[in-house]
Amino acid sequence: ARRIGTKEEDSFFNGDGDGKPVGIFHTTGGAQVGVTTASTSAITADEIIDLYYSLKEPYRRNAVWAMNDLTVAVIRKLKLPGTGEYLWTPGFGVAPDAILGRPLRTSENIPTLAANKPVIAFGDIKAGYKIADRRGFEFKILDQLYAANGAIGFRGTSRMDGRGVLAADAIKVLKTKA
DSSP, X not given: OHHHHHHHHHHHHHOBSSSSOBOTTOTTTSOEEEEEOSSSSOOOHHXXXXXXXHSOHHHHTTOEEEEOXXXXXXXXXXXXXXXXXXXXXXXXXXXXXXXXXXEEEEOTTSOOSOTTOEEEEEEOHHHHEEEEEEEEEEEEEEXXXXXXXXXXXXXXXXXXXXXXXXXXXXXEEEEOOO
């Protein structure tokens, strides 16, 4: 179940529409670029703020941040000029992690910080991306097929799809410089 979930999540973020969904980060049919970084390998606090405000206000109310853990680490290391204090400190169990007041979600399927890559999504995912589960998960026990070996086989199938970014303004991405 975890492997299936991981594959589906990867398709919903990175799918190219060829035998899989069009993902949020796909260049055609995916989210619009809200900010392109000035660097190929770094993100500034100003760029995070610019991404926040690139999303129209009605979508910011339900928006979430989505990024890879390595990108989160880069953002956590941003410091205030002069004082050296960290700009952002997560909830540490007291409150959920949030950036600029909006929840943070992480996924290993989101690209890591590298040149010309979309590395952060910010938006109202529910308004902007639809996942259709057509018939649920079918699970079959294949006990007769493997009976000669004293084994039992299992086969699972599902039919689902993700439909690109439906509301073009609902999700924005931060992309690194080429």
